[in-house]
Amino acid sequence: MQDFFAPFLAWIPLLPLLGFVLLIALPLFHLREPPEAVSAVVGVGSVCLSALLTLLIMWTLFLNNPSAVLQVSLWQWLKVGALQLGFDFYLDWLGMAMLLVVTGVGFLIHLYSAGYMHGDDGYRRYFAYLNLFVGAMLILVMADNLLLLYLGWEGVGLCSYLLIGFWYRNSANGDAARKAFIVTRIGDTAMLLGLILLFSQFGTLSIRALNTAAASAPANNLTVTLAALLLLGGAVGKSAQLPLQTWLPDAMAGPTPVSALIHAATMVTAGVYLIARMHPLFNASETAMSAVGIVGALTLLLAGFSAMVQSDIKRVLAYSTISQIGYMFLALGVGAWTGAIFHLMTHAFFKALLFLSAGSVILSLHHEQSLFSMGGLRRKLPFTFGCFAIGCASLAALPFTAGFYSKDQILLKAWEYQGGFNGIWFTGILGALITGFYSFRLLFLVFFGNDGPASAQCKDANNGVMTLPLSVLAVLALFGGLLTPPLQRVFTQAPAGHAPLWVEGVAIAAPILGLALAWLLFRHNTSPMESRGKSALEKLWFSGWGFDWLYHRLLVQPLTSLARINRNDILNSIYNGTAFICRQLHNLLSTSQNGLIRWYIASFTCGAIIFLALLVVL
Amino acid sequence: MTAVIFYISAATATVATAMVISSRNAVHALLHLIVSLLAIAVIFTLYGAPFAAALEVIVYAGAIMVLMIFVIMMLNQGDAAVDQEKAWLAPKNWYGPALLTAILLVQLLLLIFSGAEESAQRIHYIGPTEVGIALFSHYILAVELASMLLLAGLVGAFHLARHKRIETSEAPDAD
Amino acid sequence: MPTETLPDLLTGLTLSAILFCLGLIGLLVRRNVIYLLMCVEICTNAAALAFVVAGAHWDSSDGQVMFIFIITLAAAEVAIALALVLQFFRRRHTVDIDQLNGLRG
Numbered sequence: 001m002q003d004f005f006a007p008f009l010a011w012i013p014l015l016p017l018l019g020f021v022l023l024i025a026l027p028l029f030h031l032r033e034p035p036e037a038v039s040a041v042v043g044v045g046s047v048c049l050s051a052l053l054t055l056l057i058m059w060t061l062f063l064n065n066p067s068a069v070l071q072v073s074l075w076q077w078l079k080v081g082a083l084q085l086g087f088d089f090y091l092d093w094l095g096m097a098m099l100l101v102v103t104g105v106g107f108l109i110h111l112y113s114a115g116y117m118h119g120d121d122g123y124r125r126y127f128a129y130l131n132l133f134v135g136a137m138l139i140l141v142m143a144d145n146l147l148l149l150y151l152g153w154e155g156v157g158l159c160s161y162l163l164i165g166f167w168y169r170n171s172a173n174g175d176a177a178r179k180a181f182i183v184t185r186i187g188d189t190a191m192l193l194g195l196i197l198l199f200s201q202f203g204t205l206s207i208r209a210l211n212t213a214a215a216s217a218p219a220n221n222l223t224v225t226l227a228a229l230l231l232l233g234g235a236v237g238k239s240a241q242l243p244l245q246t247w248l249p250d251a252m253a254g255p256t257p258v259s260a261l262i263h264a265a266t267m268v269t270a271g272v273y274l275i276a277r278m279h280p281l282f283n284a285s286e287t288a289m290s291a292v293g294i295v296g297a298l299t300l301l302l303a304g305f306s307a308m309v310q311s312d313i314k315r316v317l318a319y320s321t322i323s324q325i326g327y328m329f330l331a332l333g334v335g336a337w338t339g340a341i342f343h344l345m346t347h348a349f350f351k352a353l354l355f356l357s358a359g360s361v362i363l364s365l366h367h368e369q370s371l372f373s374m375g376g377l378r379r380k381l382p383f384t385f386g387c388f389a390i391g392c393a394s395l396a397a398l399p400f401t402a403g404f405y406s407k408d409q410i411l412l413k414a415w416e417y418q419g420g421f422n423g424i425w426f427t428g429i430l431g432a433l434i435t436g437f438y439s440f441r442l443l444f445l446v447f448f449g450n451d452g453p454a455s456a457q458c459k460d461a462n463n464g465v466m467t468l469p470l471s472v473l474a475v476l477a478l479f480g481g482l483l484t485p486p487l488q489r490v491f492t493q494a495p496a497g498h499a500p501l502w503v504e505g506v507a508i509a510a511p512i513l514g515l516a517l518a519w520l521l522f523r524h525n526t527s528p529m530e531s532r533g534k535s536a537l538e539k540l541w542f543s544g545w546g547f548d549w550l551y552h553r554l555l556v557q558p559l560t561s562l563a564r565i566n567r568n569d570i571l572n573s574i575y576n577g578t579a580f581i582c583r584q585l586h587n588l589l590s591t592s593q594n595g596l597i598r599w600y601i602a603s604f605t606c607g608a609i610i611f612l613a614l615l616v617v618l
Numbered sequence: 619m620t621a622v623i624f625y626i627s628a629a630t631a632t633v634a635t636a637m638v639i640s641s642r643n644a645v646h647a648l649l650h651l652i653v654s655l656l657a658i659a660v661i662f663t664l665y666g667a668p669f670a671a672a673l674e675v676i677v678y679a680g681a682i683m684v685l686m687i688f689v690i691m692m693l694n695q696g697d698a699a700v701d702q703e704k705a706w707l708a709p710k711n712w713y714g715p716a717l718l719t720a721i722l723l724v725q726l727l728l729l730i731f732s733g734a735e736e737s738a739q740r741i742h743y744i745g746p747t748e749v750g751i752a753l754f755s756h757y758i759l760a761v762e763l764a765s766m767l768l769l770a771g772l773v774g775a776f777h778l779a780r781h782k783r784i785e786t787s788e789a790p791d792a793d
Numbered sequence: 794m795p796t797e798t799l800p801d802l803l804t805g806l807t808l809s810a811i812l813f814c815l816g817l818i819g820l821l822v823r824r825n826v827i828y829l830l831m832c833v834e835i836c837t838n839a840a841a842l843a844f845v846v847a848g849a850h851w852d853s854s855d856g857q858v859m860f861i862f863i864i865t866l867a868a869a870e871v872a873i874a875l876a877l878v879l880q881f882f883r884r885r886h887t888v889d890i891d892q893l894n895g896l897r898g
Contacts, residue, residue: 593897597890598890602821612729613725621800635812639823639828644825647831648831654835658812658838658842665846666849667857669857670841670860670861677868682834706823706824712822719818727807741800741850742849742850743849744854744857749854752854764865771870771872775875
């Protein structure tokens with residue numbers, strides 16, 4: 001059975017890649033832009049097929065077998081000395097969970113995009129990029145060695161860049177795209193260093209071999225710690241965690257479905273996946289584990305505070321994404337591997353739902369994104385309101401939604417970390433409260449209260465291909481908590497102990513408290529903050545804790561001023577100077593070449609004098 | 619006796635040459651040059667080279683100088699040329715060349731007198747016979763080459779000196 | 794038949810050097826092409842004198858052979874040069890060598 005399905009494994013990433021090739025090659029055959037329907041069928045169809053293939057494999061092989069493993073070796077990729085790398089795919093339940101998210105949610109977002117992007121000039125280009133993204137993401141997830149994973153890692157980074165700057169005619173979008181690319185590149189460089197370190201230390205890049213080697217390495221080995229921290233650097237960059245989180249809010253410049261797919265559901269969670277995939281390595285180093293946990297906790301809080309004061313609907317969601325990935329990192333840091341991956345899944349469901357609903361709102365309001373121009377949309381967009389409310393509830397982890405199960409699992413595990421009350425757990429609870437507050441603030445500002453300035457022109461833009469994904473995602477966001485992936489064979493972890501009942505109670509109460517606060521403050525949509533101006537703290541939060549300002553001062557300005565000093569290329573002046581001297585000498589010789597025969601004779605004479613002088617002296 | 623003749627000839631040659639380079643009239647200069655050449659012919663005789671002396675008189679003082687005379691006549695510059703020469707030969711034009719050449723002369727003399735120990739050797743007489751034997755045995759190839767050079771010079775001079783109608787100085791030769 | 798000893802090698806070479814330098818001064822000072830040609834003749838003649846003197850000193854006919862070649866060279870050179878002077882004068886109506894500077898850099 002496994003042998004039968006192994007060849008199909010390669011088709012999962014291959015199909016979207018084929019779709020990409022087909023989409024970019026289409027005008028070659030037609031010599032004109034193909035109709036939107038063709039692009040949509042190719043783009044959505046390829047992802048649909050790989051989603052179906054994934055489901056098929058899941059159904060037949062994985063469903064009742066938690067320790068199922070599927071692997072296929074396609075071909076030798078690199079062979080240099082001891083470095084032997086192949087295009088090898090490896091699939092276990094961790095990979096399968098990711099695969100289901102990427103192809104499933106990816107397919108729904110593709111479908112939604114077919115409606116959302118209707119009428120855009122770059123329709124075909126959009127689907128080409130999106131397909132390339134899905135292909136790269138699938139390679140990342142299924143890679144059996146770190147370099148292949150790195151290939152997918154860079155591929156999704158490229159697609160992220162291309163899609164953030166999709167509407168490239170607006171230079172601000174290009175700036176956002178470059179920012180995303182450069183900031184994540186810092187993390188990627190750290191990751192590459194980590195790869196090199198791992199290879200030089202263990203002589204292999206195979207993930208399983210590395211994990212085995214790291215698990216048997218002596219505890220708190222310096223090399224292992226360093227490698228884990230470098231990999232964490234890569235994960236931090238890709239997943240927009242502190243201190244490399246600044247790119248994600250700006251990445252909202254891309255089309256909203258892109259934000260849903262890349263910057264909420266899949267790519268930004270690649271860091272979580274990487275750490276989960278390499279968990280024996282991280283387990284071997286206490287320093288790395290606490291670093292992961294602290295990074296997650298800090299990001300969770302900082303991004304949460306920022307999300308509370310944003311005025312752009314997509315930026316609220318962006319900060320909330322950063323914050324939720326902070327939860328996942330926190331979970332990884334306390335060893336709640338299953339919880340982290342489970343939260344990754346549910347987050348993909350409800351955040352994709354939120355982004356897509358926000359996309360519907362934005363489209364209905366003719367590309368208005370300011371929260372304070374909205375309001376009262378509950379009556380005009382009832383379907384979108386329903387979806388958005390489900391998404392917010394799930395995000396805030398209200399009881400019995402998908403987000404509740406995963407977040408609860410994380411918080412319980414955090415409580416057990418260090419055996420009881422501790423800072424990480426407290427941060428998690430505080431984060432839950434903040435999450436409840438900002439998600440319902442968002443809901444109230446958009447859908448409740450009086451009509452905002454933009455609400456008057458509201459026209460429901462939902463159509464069939466958009467409502468279907470929204471409905472499916474809404475169901476998933478509500479009941480996705482029942483779809484716990486059987487990861488107990490992938491992650492060997494101690495069974496959950498029993499926390500006191502009040503801990504459970506606090507975890508449930510915190511988001512509800514946030515909801516109540518939001519209800520009190522924003523129910524009428526007339527924000528008191530809006531009328532009295534912003535306090536200094538709110539300004540700080542609004543700017544994302546001033547990280548952009550700090551980096552601008554700390555990194556960008558010194559660099560630009562250095563560049564300004566070096567405008568004429570100081571090193572190059574050596575070569576320019578040589579050229580200048582040569583040119584001057586040339587001019588000198590050129591003037592000596594004056595065409596006067598007597599002058600030449602005088603030169604002869606001088607030469608003869610010098611020559612004879614040498615003879616006389618010697 | 620030989621010494622007296624040598625010094626008189628040498629002085630004549632030097633003075634005549636100096637007159638050549640400072641003269642303002644081309645014909646005068648040419649006549650001084652002929653005097654100089656004749657004096658050198660005498661010196662050749664003193665050095666035991668009568669054949670060279672004869673050639674000096676016949677070819678140099680005779681043929682070549684006649685050629686130059688012809689050209690000076692054809693140019694026919696007249697008195698205006700003398701005035702122009704006067705302007706060109708202002709004293710300040712002499713300083714630089716004189717200095718350079720003086721240095722060169724000093725160097726040459728230094729080099730010549732650095733080999734002084736052999737100078738007391740006798741001078742040998744070399745007659746036309748020996749020269750002829752050397753020319754047509756050992757140097758026969760060079761003689762042939764010299765004859766070709768002369769032929770080429772003849773043809774070249776004939777071609778260059780043809781009096782063609784000149785449209786503009788840049789116009790290509792239309793043959 | 795050996796002659797007297799007085800006109801020795803050094804005296805002859807000294808005379809040759811003096812004559813050559815006089816010719817060189819002429820080359821550097823004069824601007825009239827005709828004079829330049831005469832000065833060239835003086836220089837080549839001085840060189841020929843050095844050959845003959847050296848040949849006499851070393852009892853070799855090579856000196857006079859070289860003199861004959863020099864004289865041949867001078868004849869050919871003067872013939873060509875004078876033809877060029879004629880053309881130059883016809884085209885520019887001057888004999889100033891400094892006017893011939895079309896090859897300046």
